[in-house]
Amino acid sequence: MVDERFPENPMDLPDAPAADSGAASPARRPFLRWDVLGALLVLSWPAVLEQVVLMFGGLFVTAILGHVGSAELAAAGFVNMIIAFLQTSFAGLATGTTVIVARLFGAGQERTARSALFQSLLLALALSAAVTGLALAFSGPIAGAFFSANSADAAALAPAYLRIVLLSLPFLVLDLTIAAAMRGAGDTLSPMLVSGVGMVLNVVLCVTLVPALGIVGAGIALSASRTATALLRVVLMFALRARMYLGGERYRIDAPLMGRILRQGLPAFLEQAVMQGGFLAMSGLLVGLGTAEYASWQVGVNMNSMAFMPIFGLAIATTTYVGQALGDGRLDDAGDGARESVRLAIVVISLLGILAAVFAEPIARIFTDDPAVLRSGVQLIRFFAVLEPLLGIMNISASTLRAGGDIWYVMATAVIGLWVFRVCLSFVLIRFGGFGLYGVMVGTACDFVARATLYGLRVRKGRWRHRKV
Secondary structure (H helix, E strand, O other), X not given: OEOOOOOOOHHHOOOOOOOOOOOOOOOOOOOOOHHHHHHHHHHHHHHHXXXXXXXXXXXXXXXXXXXXXXXXXXXXXXXXXXXXXXXHHHHHHHHHHHHHHHHHHHOOOHHHHHHHHHHHHHHHHHHHHHHXXXXXXXXXXXXXXXXXXXXXXXXXXXXXXXXXXXXXXXXHHHHHHHHHHHHHOOOOHHHHHHHHHHHHHHHHHHHHHHHHHOHHHHHXXXXXXXXXXHHHHHHHHHHOOXXXXXXXXXXXXXHHHHHHHHHHHHHHHHHHHHHHHHHHHHHHHHHHHOHHHHHHHHHHHHHHHHHHHHHHHHHHHHHHHHHHHHHOOOHHHHHHHHHHHHHHHHHHHHHHHHHHHHOHHHHHHHHOOOHHHHHHHHHHHHHHHHHHHHHHHHHHHHXXXXXOOOHHHHHHHHHHHHHHHHHHHXXXXXXXXXXXXXXXXXXXXXXHHHHHHHHHHHXXXXXXXXXXX
């Protein structure tokens, strides 16, 4: 929907009065907006640090399991893909909360922003409880459906780990929703501190439980730490009167406000479900190639995550900055924020990609001692390093479009890039071309190129600045 306050195309504005011959020409917009860049850095550094902490904690846990055995690494990696499907789908729903809260804060409507958090919590708890019940009921078939005869050892380990981790899903969704509202209000520091506490707890529990209980110990550690993190977030939400909190006021179900959240959150939920469904389909293809191939892919993906996490933090800052600027009617600042964020993302992720390519073998050895997995893992690390600039463009541009309310376009292009290119093309190359792991690499590269191009061109058109959410 287009906001009637602003034209669909800036060229549709009424002609300005003719300037006097001696009048000064309009000032050119600066090539670099240092004020905008500074605001993005202030918002992004806690989010970046949060992702780095989570990344290293996750890598540490993955390394522990990898040295227990390749079957444990493959089983945990695949189950974590299932959990990531659920987690990021609900994170997509939380994106609606971030966008609406950012718009309301930009417009100075802080009381309504707190009500938006209340509406989001009601939605999140209801949906997560239903999904958790269904997933637990079918946990065995879900875990077993994607493992072939070549991966019987991993298939035997996966169901127990999946059931344990699923128990913490409602707490995880609660945590995601509160953190999303805080970020939309411009508070990226509180989510970082709480997430850091949760990750430290997860690492400590893993070190204690995994040597004795194996993959079951890893599941217990993850569930316990996620539950503790959510409870801490709830306590702080009521105890601290910071930018985003509840308490001291009475809140009721607000159907129009809940509708606004759903109009932004449901497409983002579907987008993430489409994407994570594609990742699961890719995991099925990789598992069919064998445990060693799947474990190798996990090594490459984990390394790619190391480069991606700072970009994820910057994407959060972009959504907040652009959303608040649009809520305040500062359309030029919103456009400049998108531009500066993409530039910063390309520089940061390219540097990280270079480091990953140079130190690919030592990094791969962190995860595995298996010579076959190590050899393929090094190749995959360098493959992802080449694609990193595209990853930066893709994620920051998508965050800009979400903040602008252009979420349906993001969802549609996710289907094109991920399912048409990555999943279908990889399947064809594996099934009919016999390319194996190389087929997956070709499909993944085509996906990155397609989505980075589609998102980037959409941002440049600028229509997202005029949408009403």
